[in-house]
Amino acid sequence: MSRVYNFSAGPATLPEEVLAEARDQLLDYSASGMSILESSHRGAEFKAIHAEAISNLRDLLGVGEDHEILLLQGGATLQFAMVPLNLLAPGAVADYALSGAWAAKAFKEASSVGTVRAAADCSADRPARMPQSAELDLTPGAAYLHITTNETISGAQWHELPTPEAPLIADMSSDILSHPIDANAFDLIFAGAQKNLGPSGVTLVVIRRALMDRVPDSVPPMLRYRTHAEAGSMYNTPPCFGIYLLMLVTRWLKGLGGVDAIAERNRAKATKLYSAIDTTDYFTGSAAIDCRSEMNVTFRLPSEELEAKFVAEAAAAGMKGLKGHRSVGGIRASIYNACPPEAVDALVSFMADFERRNG
Amino acid sequence: MSRVYNFSAGPATLPEEVLAEARDQLLDYSASGMSILESSHRGAEFKAIHAEAISNLRDLLGVGEDHEILLLQGGATLQFAMVPLNLLAPGAVADYALSGAWAAKAFKEASSVGTVRAAADCSADRPARMPQSAELDLTPGAAYLHITTNETISGAQWHELPTPEAPLIADMSSDILSHPIDANAFDLIFAGAQKNLGPSGVTLVVIRRALMDRVPDSVPPMLRYRTHAEAGSMYNTPPCFGIYLLMLVTRWLKGLGGVDAIAERNRAKATKLYSAIDTTDYFTGSAAIDCRSEMNVTFRLPSEELEAKFVAEAAAAGMKGLKGHRSVGGIRASIYNACPPEAVDALVSFMADFERRNG
Numbered sequence: 001m002s003r004v005y006n007f008s009a010g011p012a013t014l015p016e017e018v019l020a021e022a023r024d025q026l027l028d029y030s031a032s033g034m035s036i037l038e039s040s041h042r043g044a045e046f047k048a049i050h051a052e053a054i055s056n057l058r059d060l061l062g063v064g065e066d067h068e069i070l071l072l073q074g075g076a077t078l079q080f081a082m083v084p085l086n087l088l089a090p091g092a093v094a095d096y097a098l099s100g101a102w103a104a105k106a107f108k109e110a111s112s113v114g115t116v117r118a119a120a121d122c123s124a125d126r127p128a129r130m131p132q133s134a135e136l137d138l139t140p141g142a143a144y145l146h147i148t149t150n151e152t153i154s155g156a157q158w159h160e161l162p163t164p165e166a167p168l169i170a171d172m173s174s175d176i177l178s179h180p181i182d183a184n185a186f187d188l189i190f191a192g193a194q195k196n197l198g199p200s201g202v203t204l205v206v207i208r209r210a211l212m213d214r215v216p217d218s219v220p221p222m223l224r225y226r227t228h229a230e231a232g233s234m235y236n237t238p239p240c241f242g243i244y245l246l247m248l249v250t251r252w253l254k255g256l257g258g259v260d261a262i263a264e265r266n267r268a269k270a271t272k273l274y275s276a277i278d279t280t281d282y283f284t285g286s287a288a289i290d291c292r293s294e295m296n297v298t299f300r301l302p303s304e305e306l307e308a309k310f311v312a313e314a315a316a317a318g319m320k321g322l323k324g325h326r327s328v329g330g331i332r333a334s335i336y337n338a339c340p341p342e343a344v345d346a347l348v349s350f351m352a353d354f355e356r357r358n359g
Numbered sequence: 360m361s362r363v364y365n366f367s368a369g370p371a372t373l374p375e376e377v378l379a380e381a382r383d384q385l386l387d388y389s390a391s392g393m394s395i396l397e398s399s400h401r402g403a404e405f406k407a408i409h410a411e412a413i414s415n416l417r418d419l420l421g422v423g424e425d426h427e428i429l430l431l432q433g434g435a436t437l438q439f440a441m442v443p444l445n446l447l448a449p450g451a452v453a454d455y456a457l458s459g460a461w462a463a464k465a466f467k468e469a470s471s472v473g474t475v476r477a478a479a480d481c482s483a484d485r486p487a488r489m490p491q492s493a494e495l496d497l498t499p500g501a502a503y504l505h506i507t508t509n510e511t512i513s514g515a516q517w518h519e520l521p522t523p524e525a526p527l528i529a530d531m532s533s534d535i536l537s538h539p540i541d542a543n544a545f546d547l548i549f550a551g552a553q554k555n556l557g558p559s560g561v562t563l564v565v566i567r568r569a570l571m572d573r574v575p576d577s578v579p580p581m582l583r584y585r586t587h588a589e590a591g592s593m594y595n596t597p598p599c600f601g602i603y604l605l606m607l608v609t610r611w612l613k614g615l616g617g618v619d620a621i622a623e624r625n626r627a628k629a630t631k632l633y634s635a636i637d638t639t640d641y642f643t644g645s646a647a648i649d650c651r652s653e654m655n656v657t658f659r660l661p662s663e664e665l666e667a668k669f670v671a672e673a674a675a676a677g678m679k680g681l682k683g684h685r686s687v688g689g690i691r692a693s694i695y696n697a698c699p700p701e702a703v704d705a706l707v708s709f710m711a712d713f714e715r716r717n718g
Contacts, residue, residue: 004392008399011599016386019394023385027378033363033679035378037558037604040367040680073432073560074581077595081579109579194596199396201432201560201598220440220471222433236436237553239560239598240370245396320392321399
């Protein structure tokens with residue numbers, strides 16, 4: 001068996017030790033005589049996993065008891081709908097910072113539910129960037145401001161977060177737990193697991209408890225945050241195996257030294273890769289320098305033909321998933337928490353070699 | 360490693376060969392150099408898995424091209440909400456056959472969305488039973504009739520299905536693909552995977568295409584069947600690993616000879632277990648004889664103390680998950696497709712032995 005370096009944007013690479021542990025326990029979890037895939041979500045084994053997952057998340061995020069931590073299904077996309085269903089009452093207005101494809105998808109879902117407004121729109125700007133806090137045109141008395149902390153497709157990331165008067169809601173799918181944030185400053189954080197937390201099929205929601213009371217009667221219980229909070233995320237059968245892997249990933253992250261330690265490692269990886277881009281005119285970064293993402297590094301080569309060749313040759317050399325999103329083209333290296341520094345070293349070497357051969 | 364016989368109601372036992380294959384590929388799927396847990400849902404490996412899952416399901420269910428097959432998240436519980444959001448227009452009425460805990464949960468979700476009516480209610484009947492088609496009080500022009508084909512908690516199952524004029528919608532979570540049905544006669548079938556199809560976190564939806572057009576504008580795209588149908592169940596990142604296991608389970612089922620073959624095996628298992636219950640007064644079946652479930656066999660012992668002892672001693676003897684649901688007590692043996700006949704043989708022997716020692 002030979003594992004490649006996987007730069008996919010998500011589902012994304014997982015720590016090899018996490019996969020190895022899951023494999024070793026796949027037919028018999030913790031001497032229970034059954035796989036965790038087959039275990040009742042009400043049984044002692046899964047309950048302990050679930051509790052450790054929540055506890056590790058609370059610890060790593062540093063959120064207090066004013067916030068509820070939920071593990072749900074449906075991905076960030078279901079959150080794009082649940083947020084307005086729960087928090088955008090008739091007559092109210094919600095502000096959205098339109099920063100790219102993911103913010104646009106959130107905006108579209110919410111516009112079916114109620115009145116939404118673009119507080120900024122830099123989706124079409126090239127190089128790609130995030131709105132600056134100062135340019136946000138906020139609605140007085142808005143139900144909330146929705147931001148997308150990292151745009152995986154364009155490769156832009158918020159580095160200085162806004163502090164609106166309205167509740168602040170953030171889609172952190174692609175940079176959660178990658179660097180320290182003040183999670184208590186957010187009213188609602190959500191994240192699909194498949195970039196920094198585990199496999200696809202699990203969604204993390206961190207919600208200020210006081211925010212759970214405003215829901216219209218017409219919203220079914222299954223789509224209310226309060227329902228899931230009151231049931232300890234067990235209102236319906238949870239995605240058990242995904243939560244098990246999320247627990248192992250958070251345990252792995254704590255073992256590495258937590259968010260501060262991974263942030264240092266992430267910064268070093270991103271710096272090395274952006275330096276490789278900036279030291280030659282052969283490569284061009286796709287995002288504005290002050291908005292560059294530490295998670296998704298996007299860049300161009302002199303032609304689309306060379307980009308296709310780059311992707312193919314990199315894959316042959318054991319570096320997969322480097323093709324940019326079909327909507328923007330180019331190259332994208334996703335270097336989430338679980339991407340080892342050696343993967344970036346290998347990519348940087350390959351880039352220099354590719355330029356030498358094709359420059 | 361020693362695997363037990365697992366009688367859990369769901370998440371439930373999976374075929375050992377499916378688990379073994381998943382384990383062997385867990386760090387490197389099909390020589391791709393990465394786990395399927397880490398593979399892009401747009402990549403060749405996962406696309407082939409997804410296509411085979413849909414194709415196997417279409418084949419095993421015997422549904423034609425008038426029906427769309429979707430693989431979603433959120434379990435049957437999200438379907439309890441999506442069904443009325445998509446199909447219960449303002450001013451219309453939906454009929455529900457209240458047969459137990461699961462039908463009640465569906466009814467409750469729908470009652471937030473629109474006008475719902477109980478076409479029958481035998482939830483409180485003991486022994487547990489299903490409504491008979493003749494006793495259904497159907498609303499003329501109803502938006503649909505919702506039934507629950509098998510109630511896992513009470514252990515009752517529909518054996519003769521109704522044929523209403525209104526669209527027929529069935530929650531088949533706990534008996535899908537366990538015996539032949541005319542799937543084309545249903546307008547919408549849904550099922551959480553964690554009983555007969557795979558692990559928790561995947562939901563099967565089989566919907567008549569003509570039914571997808573009636574949705575009010577206020578329903579967010581993520582909650583519309585049409586959205587998922589148009590995107591081939593890839594509107595958002597799917598629960599990839601669960602779909603992979605579902606594909607392996609459907610492949611396993613086809614290898615066994617398909618639904619007819621498993622139905623014969625299921626019938627034999629259920630007959631053997633109900634015979635063991637009926638040949639002595641020591642055990643009492645909880646469901647009416649003509650409504651007995653072939654998936655969840657529920658019965659009582661002479662006292663709750665003996666039931667607790669039975670569950671504990673069975674677990675010690677390698678038979679787990681036999682405790683009845685907390686809301687009804689007693690014993691429940693869930694004997695889904697993947698439960699091997701040997702498990703039922705072992706349980707029947709244990710029952711005779713237990714009676715001898717405690718009769």
